Amino acid sequence: MNKYQAEIDVMPKKEILDPQGKAVTGSMKNIGLSEIQNVRIGKHISLEIEAANEEAATEKVEQACKNLLANLIMESYTFKLHLV
């Protein structure tokens, strides 16, 4: 078995309002960073996974994202795997 590290981003979908991101965009102006726009805030998840190969690890991470980590109605996910 190999051990892989997965780095997953779960973000609100583009067509979904992101009130936390909007609030932070406003706060950027207050601290003098008005050049910063369009802030969107989601989750970053790192995890370790034991699997026979990268394909099996990818499958498990897909399952974890779909069943637990992301709400697919409102969020989308992307991830990268690397061997540790």
Added chain:
Amino acid sequence: MNKYQAEIDVMPKKEILDPQGKAVTGSMKNIGLSEIQNVRIGKHISLEIEAANEEAATEKVEQACKNLLANLIMESYTFKLHLV
């Protein structure tokens, strides 16, 4: 002025307990994914920034992370910039 997209990860520091991650690690077992271990959960932030060059954009994103997005006592951040 150029427009850059920044992709920022804000994660709890290694020496800090991550109760949300621990809870999710436990839930992985319940949905049949006991191969998944050591889940840690942080924030992923994407934003757009106008700057003269990549160096100036990096400086502004550093400021945003230090002053607003991350709590440096408990969290660390990493980011990538790309031109849009």
